[in-house]
Amino acid sequence: MPRPSRAAAVAASSKLREDPSHELTLDEKVEFVSREVIEEALQAATPKKGRGKKREAAEPAGEPWEAELEKKKRGGGREKKAGGAALEEVQEVGPQKDGEIVETPAKKPRKKRAPKPEPVYNISPIPEEMKKKTEWKGRLGYACLNTILRKKKPDPIFCSRTCRLATIAEKGIDFAKELGSQNVKDLLELCKWNKANGIKFMRMSSEMFPFASHKVHGYTLAYAEEELKAVGEYAKAHGHRLTIHPGQFTQLGSPKPDVIDASVRDLEYHAEIMRRMGLGPESVMILHMGGVYGDKQAAIERFKENWKTRLSQDVKDRLVLENDEICYNLDDILPVCEELGIPIILDWHHDWINPSSLSPVQLLPRINALWAKRGIKPKQHLSEPRPGAETVMEKRTHSDRCKSLPEGFCSDGVEVDLMIEAKDKEQAVLELYRIYNLHPVIYESLRPPADVETLQTNGRKSRTPRKKKAEEAVDGSAAVEAGIDPGEPDEDDHEPVEEVPEAARPVRKRGKAEDGAEVKVAETPAKKRKGRKATVKGSSVQVEKVKAQRVMLGEESKLSSMSE
Numbered sequence: 183m184p185r186p187s188r189a190a191a192v193a194a195s196s197k198l199r200e201d202p203s204h205e206l207t208l209d210e211k212v213e214f215v216s217r218e219v220i221e222e223a224l225q226a227a228t229p230k231k232g233r234g235k236k237r238e239a240a241e242p243a244g245e246p247w248e249a250e251l252e253k254k255k256r257g258g259g260r261e262k263k264a265g266g267a268a269l270e271e272v273q274e275v276g277p278q279k280d281g282e283i284v285e286t287p288a289k290k291p292r293k294k295r296a297p298k299p300e301p302v303y304n305i306s307p308i309p310e311e312m313k314k315k316t317e318w319k320g321r322l323g324y325a326c327l328n329t330i331l332r333k334k335k336p337d338p339i340f341c342s343r344t345c346r347l348a349t350i351a352e353k354g355i356d357f358a359k360e361l362g363s364q365n366v367k368d369l370l371e372l373c374k375w376n377k378a379n380g381i382k383f384m385r386m387s388s389e390m391f392p393f394a395s396h397k398v399h400g401y402t403l404a405y406a407e408e409e410l411k412a413v414g415e416y417a418k419a420h421g422h423r424l425t426i427h428p429g430q431f432t433q434l435g436s437p438k439p440d441v442i443d444a445s446v447r448d449l450e451y452h453a454e455i456m457r458r459m460g461l462g463p464e465s466v467m468i469l470h471m472g473g474v475y476g477d478k479q480a481a482i483e484r485f486k487e488n489w490k491t492r493l494s495q496d497v498k499d500r501l502v503l504e505n506d507e508i509c510y511n512l513d514d515i516l517p518v519c520e521e522l523g524i525p526i527i528l529d530w531h532h533d534w535i536n537p538s539s540l541s542p543v544q545l546l547p548r549i550n551a552l553w554a555k556r557g558i559k560p561k562q563h564l565s566e567p568r569p570g571a572e573t574v575m576e577k578r579t580h581s582d583r584c585k586s587l588p589e590g591f592c593s594d595g596v597e598v599d600l601m602i603e604a605k606d607k608e609q610a611v612l613e614l615y616r617i618y619n620l621h622p623v624i625y626e627s628l629r630p631p632a633d634v635e636t637l638q639t640n641g642r643k644s645r646t647p648r649k650k651k652a653e654e655a656v657d658g659s660a661a662v663e664a665g666i667d668p669g670e671p672d673e674d675d676h677e678p679v680e681e682v683p684e685a686a687r688p689v690r691k692r693g694k695a696e697d698g699a700e701v702k703v704a705e706t707p708a709k710k711r712k713g714r715k716a717t718v719k720g721s722s723v724q725v726e727k728v729k730a731q732r733v734m735l736g737e738e739s740k741l742s743s744m745s746e
Contacts, residue, residue, distance in 0.1 A: 503519055516538075524552065
């Protein structure tokens with residue numbers, strides 16, 4: 183079809199403007215309509231914004247047919263799209279050739295990249311010389327985080343999503359609650375993975391519900407009751423034991439009333455999790471005695487008083503005490519537990535660093551008797567130091583995996599469950615399964631250990647500047663006077679971080695070691711230093727480096743008490 187002339191189209195348009203009743207002749211209609219069709223075709227061929235220069239209008243605006251074309255350019259297509267009508271695929275219109283419109287094929291949609299295939303791991307069999315035997319048939323478990331699921335892409339599975347107070351101020355508490363809901367949903371996925379791999383024992387993250395026990399922003403867990411109930415029913419149906427470990431800032435022996443109030447709120451929060459899950463008495467809450475505050479016996483008396491007067495029966499029925507590696511060994515907590523009827527978690531690694539007068543095997547009958555009074559299966563903790571550890575603080579850090587079960591841990595003839603506290607989490611459990619032939623393993627679930635295990639871990643890194651090597655070489659360290667037992671070095675594998683609140687910043691104190699030498703300690707973390715970072719544990723804040731709360735002692739000396 184020959185291209186219509188502009189003059190003919192303008193003439194037809196002028197007649198219509200002068201006399202709206204004028205009827206166009208056939209030739210005029212062809213000239214007018216054909217011109218409009220061509221202009222629409224040229225518009226369709228104009229490159230989109232960002233992909234080339236915009237084609238200039240074929241003709242200057244001013245005529246009615248051109249005004250109508252401009253209207254279509256601006257809104258005609260959008261109205262159809264906004265109305266939800268199915269849009270037909272439009273082919274791009276190219277330039278004209280010899281008066282004919284040349285159509286070009288539509289662009290093909292860009293293909294999505296295929297996901298990367300899972301790497302193939304070469305897992306060596308356990309050498310015969312490493313294989314061992316045991317008559318024990320209890321449950322092995324791991325703490326808080328599954329390394330395979332945590333690295334899953336695109337949606338990692340873990341239970342410690344948290345946030346900052348500044349985020350709550352900006353987005354509201356519902357944002358924190360939504361994180362809690364997702365944490366509980368992922369907890370169910372962890373339980374399903376454990377079932378498939380023969381693991382029926384796990385410690386839940388204490389960070390599942392960010393700031394739930396906070397003095398200002400705290401909230402109940404009623405909104406997540408269905409999700410919690412689903413996890414509890416699954417655990418009970420498949421014989422899983424779930425426990426939880428409140429943070430080391432939960433201190434029932436503190437001399438500060440506000441610390442006690444926060445500790446009680448935190449314990450009630452953890453008890454609410456288990457109550458809404460419908461878990462039985464085997465699901466216990468593990469707690470450390472805490473700091474010595476310059477007078478260990480006075481701290482013990484405060485603990486006993488707060489236990490009797492401040493805790494609900496729900497909390498008392500679940501709370502158990504664990505010996506720690508710095509302040510309170512089995513000799514310290516066993517009499518307290520026998521007086522109050524509190525079961526004891528025997529931590530073999532802690533007893534190795536901070537030993538009692540008698541061996542753990544000799545104390546097992548008294549320890550197991552406390553569990554028997556509650557009618558609960560005993561629970562113990564196992565971990566090992568990293569290779570090359572020499573100082574107390576180096577010995578505290580857990581190894582990637584454990585090479586053997588503790589000798590004599592079930593010599594009393596009582597069946598126990600053993601929590602493996604290791605950096606490789608579920609891989610440490612699966613390796614013990616293979617060493618002792620405790621349970622068949624799924625090969626695809628295995629991951630190789632580190633080629634070389636060093637003192638430095640692959641976990642969360644502190645931004646606190648390193649101290650001089652001469653200081654790091656000094657052996658030993660003492661717990662803080664500030665009611666802070668250093669706690670588990672890798673208990674929860676935290677994700678986000680939180681600033682240290684004003685109330686948690688320390689006042690410098692002085693104390694005395696056994697040899698009478700005056701030493702500096704910190705009551706709570708001192709003024710916030712550059713590079714310091716802390717993490718949220720429920721409503722508590724855990725300072726990543728406890729070096730500000732350590733007292734450096736000699737090879738044989740150990741801090742027995744501190745005075746203000």
